[in-house]
Amino acid sequence: MPWDVLSEEQRELRELVRTLARERIAPRAAEIDASHEFPWDVVELFRDQGIFGLFFDEEVGGTGTGTLLSLVSIEEVSKVCATSGLILAVQELGSLGLKLGGSDEQRAAWLPRLASGEVLAAYALTEAGSGSDSAAMRTVARRDNGEYVLDGSKRFITNAGVAGLYTVFAKTDPDAGHAGISAFLVESDAPGFEVARLEEKMGIAGSTTGELVFDGCRVPEASRLGPEGTGFRLAMRILDRSRPGVAAQALGIAQGATDYALEYARTRETMGKPIAQHQLIAAKLADMETKTEAARGLLYRFGQMADAGVPEEELTKASAMAKLLCGDVAMEVTTEAVQILGGYGYVKEYPVERFMRDAKITQIYEGTQEVQRLVIAREMLKESRAFLLAGVA
DSSP: OOOOSSOHHHHHHHHHHHHHIIIIIHHHHHHHHHHTOOOHHHHHHHHHHTOGGGGSOGGGTSOOOOHHHHHHHHHHHHTTOHHHHHHHHHHHHHHHHHHHHOOHHHHHHHHHHHHHTSSOEEEEOOBTTBSSOGGGOOOEEEEETTEEEEEEEEEEEETTTTOSEEEEEEESSTTSGGGGEEEEEEETTOTTEEEEEEOOOSSOTTSOEEEEEEEEEEEEGGGEESSTTOHHHHHHHHHHHHHHHHHHHHHHHHHHHHHHHHHHHHHOEETTEEGGGSHHHHHHHHHHHHHHHHHHHHHHHHHHHHHHTOOHHHHHHHHHHHHHHHHHHHHHHHHHHHHHHGGGGGSTTSTHHHHHHHHHHTTTTTSOHHHHHHHHHHHHHHSOOGGGGTTOO
């Protein structure tokens, strides 16, 4: 058996998820992509097998097995179906506001339902005019007789229309920039809330991505997450912990594409031998495997750091590096997989074209690759490395 960073217990749980992915989800992956329909049967599978619980502590009904294993589970599912892997990643994303900023009452009311998968979650930060610039958001929330009234819209929200609970960010002080942003829990049946449209996308076709509209949407004051004005800080803390979920999805896509290209190259013959034995194809496979394994190292490192309880400020750079490398490797590796299959790689009968389409979004959402580079550089500038130069003329 190859060397493995996971413990025996973690390997057993990984094998459970891997088997479910291979036997139950992989046969559905092409159909999910072609139909563009949200796979409720996969959600039910995750519920029945307790897979959602991998993202939650034991006291709320989860497994308490930690961040690393939750990332591994997303990776394993994404090897066969990126849409299904995203269901797991977004359940974590949509729950993190409660985990990091919820009151005891809010956590008790919602986390057990999210851990069981009874309720799906969503995270609503992005707007049409404020993607990477959260301070430019226009959604506002004003107090009114013990409630908040939300007006505005959100765009490109994953799980739109299928989530039962949305973590929504709005300005309670429109003139205060980042300091005027607050966070709220909005239930799907809240008066004044609706999903206005769903997007048609290049990849992750079975996942719903939509526009949310708040037109005099009324929510109880008790639905606010933390004090007013702390929403931006909470949003950034959430992204530090959720970006690795996208990295895990990207890593799974990359590994799935590598594995498929390898098996194809073993059996496809030209000039009297398998194409895997031709030097140019062999070199591609070697680069794909090496880059994927390097990306896994950064991702698993983040999982280990989170499980070890390192200070939050140390997670920011580790999270951004994992997301950056995994996303870029996914795009590069899937492109090479299509190339290895040649004409077959370009047709829908083979899954690598789907892998390639799915890979692209991992370079965009949860912060673009350009933003990740800015985050990494900003964190580097905070570090003191002068001692490394001691004695250098």
